[in-house]
Amino acid sequence: MFSKTAFRIFEESIGKYHVKDEVDQSFSNPYPTDSIEHLLYRKNWIDTVQWHYEDIIRDPEIEPAAALVLKRKIDASNQDRTDLVEYIDSYFLKKYQSVEINGDATINTESPAWAIDRLSILALKIYHMNEEATRTDASAEHLDKCKKKLAVLLEQKTDLSIAIDQLLSDIASGKKYMKVYKQMKMYNDDELNPVLRKTAKS
Incomplete structure (x- = not known):
């Protein structure tokens, strides 16, 4: 199933990031x-860094000053994330x-x-919630809460994976069709963002 392959690649990316x-x-x-695997790995790496x-x-x-620099990096990361989503949809x-x-x-x-x-x-949430649920310096109450949250996330993973695979199956059989609306973000555009437009003309 596609979702199983995707999640495996997401885990691989997350694991690689956390080496350093x-x-x-x-x-x-x-x-x-x-390859689609290339897009999936890149997509999750962007998500992990962000x-x-x-x-x-x-x-x-x-x-x-450092917060402002980081905010700019987050903005750029959001743009990269959206671009990767479009590339993946183009594949489908x-x-x-x-x-x-x-x-x-x-x-x-x-x-x-x-x-x-x-x-x-979700792969990132599961990774980090598992970290919290297995901490050796946390209270028993904290560990118990995180284990319960982790169980919910794992259930969500199962449900979302089934839904993704069902959607792809329905598209493949003609039961559903897909359309992709290209991003129309206005805040990054010199002509659509009034602040940027004013700055560009000054």
């Missing part, structure tokens, strides 16, 4: 550039382009790649 556990470490992708950006920026003692569009769509076919509320995006984030 540094947001500025170099990145290398072990999968061929023209996860840790979000931890760092919440440091109450962070210097304002190409893969299923010759499928004959049933007359009563329906469209899903989200594209396959956005569901996979949720699975990538």
Whole structure:
């Protein structure tokens, strides 16, 4: 099943990141550039780095200048994340382009790649909640709470994985069809963001 492969790659990416556990470490992708595995690994690496950006920026003692630099990195990371989702959806569009769509076919509320995006984030939640549930310096109460949360996350993983695989199966059989609306983010555009537009003309 596709979801099983994707989650395995997400775990591989997360594990590799945490060998050094540094947001500025170099990145290398072990999968061929023209493969879906390459896109999945890259997608999760972006998510993993951003996860840790979000931890760092919440440091109450962070210097304002450093926080601003980090905010810019988070913005760039969000853009990269969205780009990767589009690349993954493009893969599925190409893969299923010759499928004959049933007359009563329906469209899903989200594209396959956005569901996979949720699975990538979920892999990170599971990894870090497992860390919390197995800490040796935490109270019994903390460990118990985290174990219960971890159980819920694992149940969510099962449900989301089934939903992703069912969606892909329905698209492959023509029961559902997919459309991709390209991102129309306005805040990064010099013409659409009034602040950037004003700055560019001054």
